[in-house]
Amino acid sequence: MTFIAVAVPVARADQISAALETARVAKQQGADLVEWRVDSLAQEPGAASAVTRLVQDAPLPCIVTVRHVAEGGGFCGTDEQRQQVWTAASTAHPPAAYVDVELATYLSDSEAGERARDMARLGRLGGGNGPRVIVSFHDFDGRPPGLSARIAEMWSDPASAVSKVVWTARTPRDNTEAFEVLAGRAKPTIALCMGEHGLMSRVLAPKFGGFLTYARSDAQGTAPGQPTVEELVQQWGFRSIGPETRVYGVLANPVGHSRSPALHNRWFRDGRVDARLFAIAAGPTWESFKATLVELLSLDALHFSGCAVSLPHKLNAIRFVEERGGVVDPMARSIGAANTISVASDGTLHASNSDLAGVRDPLLRAASAQGWSDGLAARRALVIGAGGAGRAAVAALACAGAVVTLTNRTAARAASVAEELNGSLHRNGLSARAIAARSLQEIDTRDFEVIVQATSAGMSGGEGADDDPLPQAAALSSDMIAMDVVYTPRETPFLRRAARAGAHVVGGWSMFVAQAAQQYRNWTGHDPTTIDDVVDTSAGRSAS
Numbered sequence: 001m002t003f004i005a006v007a008v009p010v011a012r013a014d015q016i017s018a019a020l021e022t023a024r025v026a027k028q029q030g031a032d033l034v035e036w037r038v039d040s041l042a043q044e045p046g047a048a049s050a051v052t053r054l055v056q057d058a059p060l061p062c063i064v065t066v067r068h069v070a071e072g073g074g075f076c077g078t079d080e081q082r083q084q085v086w087t088a089a090s091t092a093h094p095p096a097a098y099v100d101v102e103l104a105t106y107l108s109d110s111e112a113g114e115r116a117r118d119m120a121r122l123g124r125l126g127g128g129n130g131p132r133v134i135v136s137f138h139d140f141d142g143r144p145p146g147l148s149a150r151i152a153e154m155w156s157d158p159a160s161a162v163s164k165v166v167w168t169a170r171t172p173r174d175n176t177e178a179f180e181v182l183a184g185r186a187k188p189t190i191a192l193c194m195g196e197h198g199l200m201s202r203v204l205a206p207k208f209g210g211f212l213t214y215a216r217s218d219a220q221g222t223a224p225g226q227p228t229v230e231e232l233v234q235q236w237g238f239r240s241i242g243p244e245t246r247v248y249g250v251l252a253n254p255v256g257h258s259r260s261p262a263l264h265n266r267w268f269r270d271g272r273v274d275a276r277l278f279a280i281a282a283g284p285t286w287e288s289f290k291a292t293l294v295e296l297l298s299l300d301a302l303h304f305s306g307c308a309v310s311l312p313h314k315l316n317a318i319r320f321v322e323e324r325g326g327v328v329d330p331m332a333r334s335i336g337a338a339n340t341i342s343v344a345s346d347g348t349l350h351a352s353n354s355d356l357a358g359v360r361d362p363l364l365r366a367a368s369a370q371g372w373s374d375g376l377a378a379r380r381a382l383v384i385g386a387g388g389a390g391r392a393a394v395a396a397l398a399c400a401g402a403v404v405t406l407t408n409r410t411a412a413r414a415a416s417v418a419e420e421l422n423g424s425l426h427r428n429g430l431s432a433r434a435i436a437a438r439s440l441q442e443i444d445t446r447d448f449e450v451i452v453q454a455t456s457a458g459m460s461g462g463e464g465a466d467d468d469p470l471p472q473a474a475a476l477s478s479d480m481i482a483m484d485v486v487y488t489p490r491e492t493p494f495l496r497r498a499a500r501a502g503a504h505v506v507g508g509w510s511m512f513v514a515q516a517a518q519q520y521r522n523w524t525g526h527d528p529t530t531i532d533d534v535v536d537t538s539a540g541r542s543a544s
């Protein structure tokens with residue numbers, strides 16, 4: 001079993017009651033160990049009796065740590081002060097379960113080093129009557145030089161009980177090195193990556209037999225990459241992660257805002273699929289995208305089984321799968337972009353584009369609600385926007401039998417995309433109606449039964465956050481379906497106008513859920529347990 005530990009800093013004796021309460025709450029939420037971080041307290045008068053109280057009253061087995069400033073802590077006192085804390089931790093009734101000592105101190109010729117090694121021998125030999133020693137090493141700047149040698153040194157020491165190495169991940173690739181450390185361990189080991197790239201190492205520690213992972217209590221504010229105990233237990237299903245758990249990702253740059261992890265992990269949980277999906281910041285270039293995927297695929301024991309791909313890597317996804325001799329779905333090839341990579345059981349990679357299903361499925365539901373018995377077949381549809389989302393919308397509608405017109409702020413781009421899609425859909429053996437292109441000025445919206453707003457106009461934080469790409473005079477009506485691909489905010493200027501006209505509106509969140517559902521089908525072979533009522537938890541909204 002991999003323990004969940006909560007590190008609670010205690011700077012002064014008057015903070016003990018609050019610290020004990022934090023540990024009690026963490027225990028209720030599922031923590032197994034509390035680490036008392038007494039870096040500052042250790043330098044206060046009366047530190048020994050304060051530490052004794054912390055250890056004796058702890059609601060969980062505890063680790064006592066006095067972290068030196070040289071390793072990112074707050075302790076800059078004397079060896080004597082540090083040893084007083086260790087004595088208190090050892091002589092409390094019951095004693096602390098563990099005392100953490102940094103490798104540099106543990107190996108030193110100083111009195112503290114000797115004392116630490118004695119404590120380790122006693123803890124190891126004393127049948128549980130004294131704390132066992134965790135020997136640790138931290139690097140806040142990045143991967144420590146000589147990592148393997150340091151770990152080998154820790155493992156070869158017969159007295160210490162646990163080896164711990166923690167460093168700041170510079171890229172998602174550092175996680176796999178942490179997993180390799182755990183997989184090759186010669187004694188109980190903690191290998192974790194800090195920072196925004198390190199979440200995977202924390203959540204997947206049980207998959208590789210890590211001794212513990214750290215989580216924070218709700219009261220402790222945020223720490224990049226460190227989940228709360230509740231998130232770890234409830235959302236990540238930490239207790240059921242094992243060696244066979246499959247791993248998926250969403251690769252994008254930036255990726256922090258992605259809703260894919262929350263959505264897919266909920267579906268995995270509800271569908272009892274032993275898999276987890278992580279947000280993975282792949283870096284903006286082809287090289288970083290490729291290096292990230294190569295690393296994830298190279299560690300067999302990770303069981304990396306696929307990923308969602310978002311901007312700016314949808315083209316790179318096709319290139320990568322082609323380079324690895326995989327299969328590119330004809331639709332993804334036709335639009336020149338893939339947002340899904342799946343790894344088959346024989347290792348073959350497949351690239352596909354679920355944005356099509358993202359547009360098609362909600363529109364088909366809307367068509368059925370309108371009483372259109374043939375779905376979208378022969379319906380006159382207008383797509384505004386000739387970027388990635390626009391191309392997917394055009395292809396989805398044309399292949400569903402709609403009569404599609406494409407328009408765009410830059411008219412020439414609409415013309416070239418329409419021409420290209422007419423050729424590529426045909427070339428890739430897909431049956432689709434011919435696509436026309438017209439300038440925005442030529443468009444009379446009354447000619448259309450379906451309008452898809454597929455530009456980034458209306459997107460919060462973007463350049464055209466308040467824009468509606470249609471001219472003011474354009475008329476919308478109650479017998480139309482109006483869809484927006486933008487999902488932040490839920491109500492865009494275009495959708496507000498459509499709703500005022502009484503049109504059947506379909507929001508971008510529905511597209512997001514539908515395209516994710518298609519990815520889930522590709523990966524698991526099953527439908528997600530629920531689609532229609534999926535709540536956008538980040539904004540407290542439900543999909544329509």
Ligand code: NAP
Binds near residue numbers: 385387413
């Ligand atoms: P893209 O490839 O960069 O294309 C952007 C498109 O928007 C171009 O057609 C551009 O026209 C047009 N545009 C930008 N600002 C405009 C404005 N103020 N007025 C009129 N047109 C404007 O982007 P994309 O990948 O297609 O993404 C477009 C939107 O779709 C984004 O908001 C994205 O988040 C959203 N999206 C949603 C989902 C979902 O699941 N709901 C999936 C994919 C994308 P020009 O050619 O004239 O520059």
